[in-house]
Amino acid sequence: MNQPFEQEDAVDVSKMIKKAKRKTTIRTVSISLVVSVAALFGVIIGNQYLTSSSYERAMHSEQLMSRISGPDQVQTGQVNFSGFLNGTLQTYKAKVIEGVLVPWADQKMNYNVLPLPIFSSMGGSTRQQSVSLPDENMQKQGYEYTRSYNGLSGQREMMFYIPGVNYNGKILNDLPLLSEMDLDKRVEMGISFDKEYSLDEAKQLIPRGLTQTWYWVDTYDNRAFYDPKQDGNGKLSYATPEPENWIKGFGVYAPDPVEVSGKQFLDALQQGIHIKGLYHYEFNRIFDYLRKDKNSPEESDIRILGVVVTGTAKQLKSLSGQPYVRGATLGVVVDKY
Known part of the structure; x- marks a missing residue:
């Protein structure tokens, strides 16, 4: 006589278990979704912060190098392309000759957050574009080099x-x-x-x-x-x-x-050494050459x-x-x- 009731109890228990499983699944999925969104948001914010810091260092390094190179050149603009843990800084330069502006350089410099290769379609670093052309008079005189334009x-x-x-x-x-x-x-x-x-x-x-x-x-x-x-x-x-x-x-x-x-030359060298950017080796090499046996170079050096x-x-x-x-x-x- 108790068999029908036992079957009903079994069905109710089965339904309760399924319902509990659904709740658990929904809760697990919801938690995973929230954690994933939070993690993604954290990665985006972290990447933005890290790439921004790397960009600032790259830009400062490029500005310091411009202070000790590039005769008569001035920067006329720049564009920053940031990606995931890397980016590309593009700068535009011109020459100023007696008040006349002449287009001169379109440079791209890659920067990394980590010391890893840049996985980007714009890999490498592009400096000033030059074209070497033969000179008839120089060739006649036996020059081993040509002019650049x-x-x-x-x-x-x-x-x-x-x-x-x-x-x-x-x-x-x-x-x-x-x-x-x-x-x-x-x-x-x-x-x-x-x-x-x-x-x-x-x-x-x-x-x-x-x-x-x-x-x-x-x-x-x-x-x-x-x-x-x-x-x-x-x-x-x-x-x-x-x-x-x-x-x-x-x-x-x-x-x-x-x-x-x-003084402006020496200041640029010291700042370039301090920020440890792309040109750190070159800044340090020149600094050591000028200072000889002293702690730091002087203007007279x-x-x-x-x-x-x-x-x-x-x-x-x-x-x-x-x-x-x-x-x-x-x-x-x-x-x-």
Whole structure:
């Protein structure tokens, strides 16, 4: 007589178990969903914070390097593309030649939160774009190198000759070219000195009327690298000049170079060492070279190897015949308007 009741009890228990399982499943799924959303939100916030910090370090590092490189260049804009634990900083630069703006560089620099490869379609780092073109006169005279032109503006890029380095007599002097152009043209020219000078001495060398915009600093801790070497065919291979985007120095694009001092160069080095960014090794190498056996370098330790000057073609002709000019190469040439 109790069998029907026992079956009903069994059914009720089964329903209760199923209901409890559903509640447990719903609760488990709800908790998992909440935890997943919270974790995702945390990852997004964490990634934003970490990439933002890496971006700030990369941007600061790039700004500091710009302070000791890139003659006559100014930054005209930047864009940041951030991803997951990495990003790409793109900067735009121009040259200012006697008040005239000339497009010059479109650079991309990758940065990482962690020391891992960047898994991105924009891997690597793109620096200034240059194009080397043959020069008929240089070829006739047996030059082992060619001129470089900026890939964005088509303007010539300056080259510099380290004092004491053997270039096999192949040193350019573009000063005669000034007479072949409109004398009212605004011209940028890189002057390589015959020897190293102090900053005050370098300022006094340049004729009045020319704007001294940038000073090339001796940062060459391994001069033996530039010695002539056997090329494998029994011939000597000689050094080639330094492209303007390789050299280090300091200056301004404002028309008052008298206020320029070596302190801004040393300050940039110290800050670059402190932030430990992309160029940390280079900042540290130059700092150690300048300080020698001291704790830190002084302004008197800075030696000037050359200068970048601007002015009209007519004004720059005053450099002709100056004994301190070892090499002179044209850079940007523009009209005033």
